[in-house]
Amino acid sequence: TPSVLVAGETLVDFLPNRVGPLTEVETFDRRAGGAPANVAVALAQLEETPWFLSNLAADAFGDFLSATLDDYGVPDRFVTRDEDHQTALAFVTHDVDADRSFSFYREDTADLHVDATVVPDETLDEVEWVVVGGVMLAADPARTATFDLVERAREHDCQVVFDPNSRPELWADADTEAEVVSRMLGLADVVKTSAEDFARADYPDDPEAFATALLEAGPHTVLLTLGGAGSAFHAAEDAPWGETAVEHEGYPVDPEDTTGAGDAFLGGALAALCRGDGPEEVLAFANAVAAVTTTDTGAMAALPTREEVEAFQAERE
Ligand code: ATP
Numbered sequence: 001t002p003s004v005l006v007a008g009e010t011l012v013d014f015l016p017n018r019v020g021p022l023t024e025v026e027t028f029d030r031r032a033g034g035a036p037a038n039v040a041v042a043l044a045q046l047e048e049t050p051w052f053l054s055n056l057a058a059d060a061f062g063d064f065l066s067a068t069l070d071d072y073g074v075p076d077r078f079v080t081r082d083e084d085h086q087t088a089l090a091f092v093t094h095d096v097d098a099d100r101s102f103s104f105y106r107e108d109t110a111d112l113h114v115d116a117t118v119v120p121d122e123t124l125d126e127v128e129w130v131v132v133g134g135v136m137l138a139a140d141p142a143r144t145a146t147f148d149l150v151e152r153a154r155e156h157d158c159q160v161v162f163d164p165n166s167r168p169e170l171w172a173d174a175d176t177e178a179e180v181v182s183r184m185l186g187l188a189d190v191v192k193t194s195a196e197d198f199a200r201a202d203y204p205d206d207p208e209a210f211a212t213a214l215l216e217a218g219p220h221t222v223l224l225t226l227g228g229a230g231s232a233f234h235a236a237e238d239a240p241w242g243e244t245a246v247e248h249e250g251y252p253v254d255p256e257d258t259t260g261a262g263d264a265f266l267g268g269a270l271a272a273l274c275r276g277d278g279p280e281e282v283l284a285f286a287n288a289v290a291a292v293t294t295t296d297t298g299a300m301a302a303l304p305t306r307e308e309v310e311a312f313q314a315e316r317e
Contacts, residue, residue, distance in 0.1 A: 002075075003274050004043055004050035004129040005119065005158075007149055008036025008136045009111035010065045010079075011088040013299070015259075019094045022103060031298055032068040033090065034111070035133045035165045038260045038299045041072045042267020042289065045303045048274050051127065053078040053119055053149070057110035061087035072300065078118055085110040092259075100259075102169050112142040116149040124156035129270060131161040134197070137180050138170035150187050162188035162219070163266055166197040174200045185217040192223040192266045207232060208245070223286075225265050226250070227258075230287050233279040241279060248283035251291040251316050260299025265290040268309070288313045 013033035016025040040052040052074050056062040058081045065087065069079060088109035093101045106112070114136070124130070130153035136142040150160050164181050171177040178201050185191065191214055195205070204210050211222045211234035220239040224232040230250030237243045255261075268289030272282040288309050296302035304312070 001126050002049055002051045003127055004048065004131060004270055005053060005078075005123065005127045005153075006036050006040040006043070006050045006131040007053040007114070007116065007146065008131075008133045009034040009088060009142075010037040010054045010056055010069065011090055011106070011109075011111060012061050012065065013259075014089065014091045016092060016094060019096055022091060022093055025093075028091070030064075031300070032065050033260075033299055034088075035135060035163060035260075035263050036131065037065075037069065038263035038303075039131060039163075039267045039270070040074045041069070041300045042264050042303050043271060044073045046267060046271040046289070046306045046309070048271040049073060049075065050131075051075060051078055051119070051123065053114060053116060055080045055082050055110050055114040057081070057085055057087040058083045059086055061089070062110065068300070080115060080118060082110040082113055085113055088112075102167060104167070104169055106139075106170065111136075112139055114142055114145050116145045116152075119149070121152070121156065124152055124158060127158055129161055129273070130158045131163070131266070131270065132184070133162070134164040134181060134184075135167055135170060137184060138167065138177070143180065147184070147187075150184070154187065159189045160187060161190045161192065161266075161270065163192045163262070164197040165262070166199070168200060182217060185214065185219060188219045190221045190223065191219045192225070192262070192269065194225045194227070194262065208234075211245075223266075223269055223282075225262055225290070228252075228255075231265065231283050233283050235279070244279045246279045246283065248280065248287050250287045251312070253291045253295050255294035257297040257302070258294045259297075260302070261290045261294050263299060264293035264303055267303070271306070284313065285309065288316075
C-alpha cells in the first residue's frame with residue numbers, strides 16, 4: 001500500500017505557442033497540471049505510487065484530467081467527481097525575460113471543493129507522508145479542508161510535507177498569504193520551497209539564512225531548490241535524520257521547459273525518502289529527476305521513470 005498521500009488541485013494548463021501578453025496569443029496547448037497532480041504522477045513514474053486526494057469536475061476537462069491520471073497509474077480511490085463545479089483553468093504567459101505568469105479561471109471550481117473526509121483514518125495510519133501545497137490554501141473551502149487533513153495527519157504521526165508554491169494571482173492579498181502560509185509552516189515537518197515562494201514575505205536573501213528562518217517557523221527539514229544550481233537540504237536537531245546542511249550542485253542540462261521542475265524535484269525527494277535514503281542521496285536523486293524533466297516539454301509528459309533516472313545518474317557519475 002502507498003506510503004504517500006498527495007492532496008490538492010488537478011487543473012488544466014493552457015500553454016501559449018508564443019512569448020508575449022495573452023492578448024496576442026491565439027493558440028494554446030492543453031496540459032493536465034496542478035502541482036500536487038504533478039507530484040502524484042512523478043511518484044507513480046518512480047514506482048512509489050501514492051494515494052491522490054483531488055476533486056475533479058464532471059465536465060469534459062474533468063474527464064480529460066481523470067483519464068490522464070489513469071494513464072499514469074495514479075489510483076482514483078480518493079479522486080472524487082463533482083457535478084456542481086467546473087474544472088479550474090490556468091492560462092500561462094511567457095514574458096520576454098522567460099518569466100512565467102498565470103491567468104487563473106478558478107472561481108468556485110471543483111478543485112476547491114475537495115472533501116478530505118473521504119480519506120479514512122485507516123489510510124492515515126498506513127501512510128507515512130502527507131503532501132499538501134499552497135494553491136489549496138489560497139481560498140476556501142479548500143483551505144479549511146487542507147488544514148483539517150493536516151491536523152488529522154499529525155494525529156496519525158504522518159510527516160506533513162508542504163510546498164508553498166506561491167501564486168500571488170490566487171490570493172486576496174499578500175498579508176493573508178503570509179498569515180496562512182506561516183500557519184501551515186507551523187504544522188509542517190518538511191517544506192520544499194525556493195526563494196521565489198517567499199518573494200512577497202520578509203525573509204533573508206542568502207539561502208542559508210533563508211533556510212534557517214524557515215526552520216524557525218516550524219518544519220524540521222527544509223528542501224531548497226536553486227534552479228540550475230541544484231538544491232539544498234537543511235534539517236534541525238529534531239529531524240529524523242538529525243541536524244544537517246548539505247547541498248547538491250545539480251546536473252547540468254540544456255533545459256527545454258522548466259515547468260514542473262519543482263514538482264519533479266519533490267516527487268524525486270519523496271521517492272528517495274520513502275526508500276530511506278540520506279540527505280545527500282535525496283538531493284542527488286531529486287535533482288536528477290528534475291533535471292531530466294526540464295529536457296522535455298510538459299510537466300507530466302517529461303517526468304522520467306525510475307530506470308531513466310538511474311541511467312541518467314550512472315552516466316553522470
Ligand atoms: P517550478 O517552476 O516548478 O515552480 P521551482 O522554482 O520550484 O520550479 P527550480 O529551483 O526552478 O524550482 O528548479 C527545481 C529543480 O529543477 C532544481 O532544484 C534543479 O534540480 C532542477 N533544475 C531547474 N533548472 C535547471 C537547469 N537549468 N539545469 C538543471 N537542473 C535544473
